[in-house]
Amino acid sequence: MFCERTKRNCFAESDLTFLFTISDIISKSQNINKDLELVLANLCKFLNAQYSMITIINRNAAIIEISAAYGLTDEEKHRGVYKIGEGVIGEVVRTKKAKIIADVSKDPHFLNKTGIATDLVHNTAFLCIPIISEDEITGTLSIHKYYSRVTDFSPELKFMNLVGLLIGKNVALRQKQIEEMEQLRAENRRLKESPLAHRPDNIVGNSSLMNDLYGMIEKVAPINTTVMIRGESGVGKELIAEAIHRASTRKNGPFIKVNCSALPETLIESELFGHEKGSFTGANTQHAGRFEMADGGTIFLDEIGEVPLSIQVKLLRVLQQRQFERVGGTKTLDVNVRVITATNRNLEDMIKENKFREDFYYRINVFPIYVPALRERRADIPILVDHFIDKLNRINGTAVKRITSGALDLLMMYHWPGNIRELENVIERAMVLSSDNVIRSYTLPPTLQTAASSGTPSKGTLNNVLEKVEKQMILDTLIATRGNSAKAAQTLGITERIMGLRIQKYQIDVQNYKHLSDDDNN
Ligand SMILES: Nc1ncnc2c1ncn2[C@@H]1O[C@H](COP(=O)(O)OP(=O)(O)OP(=O)(O)O)[C@@H](O)[C@H]1O
Structure with missing residues (x-):
């Protein structure tokens, strides 16, 4: 505003408050892009503009992209990609000079790539300035502003230039960040392929x-x-x-x-x-x-x-x-x-x-x-099990030789929330419980023997679950003892009478297990 005392244009208190707010955001900046968006929100409020954006030149691809915006959806932001020299933004980058489009609906230079201007009425101006850091152009700062009467936009341009100066360094940093990430992504793709x-x-x-x-x-x-x-x-x-x-x-x-x-x-x-x-x-x-x-x-x-x-x-x-x-x-x-x-x-x-x-x-x-996670690569379970049996035999001086295929099936079905550390613990426990140097289903923890093992909640009562575990243990032991129910009872630590009752209860035909070869013994 014009100051009568000094006879020159000077800042009003609200102008200074605005500039102070911007420099405060910039000086404390922790998250560059978020803070640039905050700057844009303040700028729009101060200049009474509807949209604003910062574009950054991607030097690897020689394109200009919207990096931060106020009032635009993510989709609109993604659409804002310009070649150097293309449209108003491309032109500002090429010439390093500010540009004012007084009415976007009438100017063919305004390309409306983001699509936001489609809902703008006549008398919408687009003001765009170059952002320069250490003599190099890094991008642009622009606003869309409705107006009811033809006006002079030089005050707006003056403030945009000041904001451009304040944010110059941060925009350059953001440019470096984006380029670094892009190079790394390319490197990552190359390595993966x-x-x-x-x-x-x-x-x-x-x-x-x-x-x-x-x-x-x-x-x-x-x-x-x-x-x-x-x-x-x-x-x-x-x-x-x-x-x-x-x-x-x-x-x-x-x-x-x-x-x-x-x-x-x-x-x-x-x-x-x-x-x-x-x-x-x-x-x-x-x-x-x-x-x-x-x-x-x-x-x-x-x-x-x-x-x-x-x-x-x-x-x-x-x-x-x-x-x-x-x-x-x-x-x-x-x-x-x-x-x-x-x-x-x-x-x-x-x-x-x-x-x-x-x-x-x-x-x-x-x-x-x-x-x-282990559940994403179950194919590795058998080889991991062998690895842990070897490792733990060495550490604990045990001589466990193998795991039955029934037990391995249970391991393959389990969802392994604790991953390989949990697998190692399960194998160690099973090795301790094994009485004949073979890991069998019943030496695995009960959690692996229920529906919960596959990550689905167990259905039925506690009794149902316990019965399933009991039946599985009896079957495993009968397989191991080739249908010798007395030996099986001894292994399980129950009397022969209880064993008989359980065999009856679960309708197990012991004869089926009398002729098993060693290979079937799993
Ligand atoms: N692929 C593997 N081959 C052999 N052993 C493995 C493998 N992955 C993990 N282990 C063993 O599983 C255990 C857990 O591994 P580690 O401590 O490296 O996991 P982590 O992902 O770093 O776990 P956390 O996030 O809890 O720190 C270790 O005893 C490790 O030796």
């Missing part, structure tokens, strides 16, 4: 999903990329991290694991980065953190979803600059580590709930690897 791959010797499984995984490990291990391993609890994420380390050029360096959920918030910083003597009560000596220990090797940050926001900022810096300071220290330490993270949490949802930083997420999600 190429043929594979040797099975790392610490991992068991031949299913096609696991073979895909081995291929990813083989491809990503030699390059120093940050890897994020995702998957349910107990699927073997730690083994994958180790396999990546072992197949990398850092294999002779340390592999340091940090379970982020096991550390209380107060300790996690000093655990990761170390502390100087006297930096807090109880810090009696200088202490090297896990990052220092991992120098020249790999650090595996398990349960990364549990890391508090304050520590995420610090980890972000290490990821970006490979530098940090010990707690209570001033000296900056350089570290040469490869970072591998793992989580079973939905980090994308956590970002929406502001529990996880988006910029940190981008840094750690450079190369995501998904480890399939």
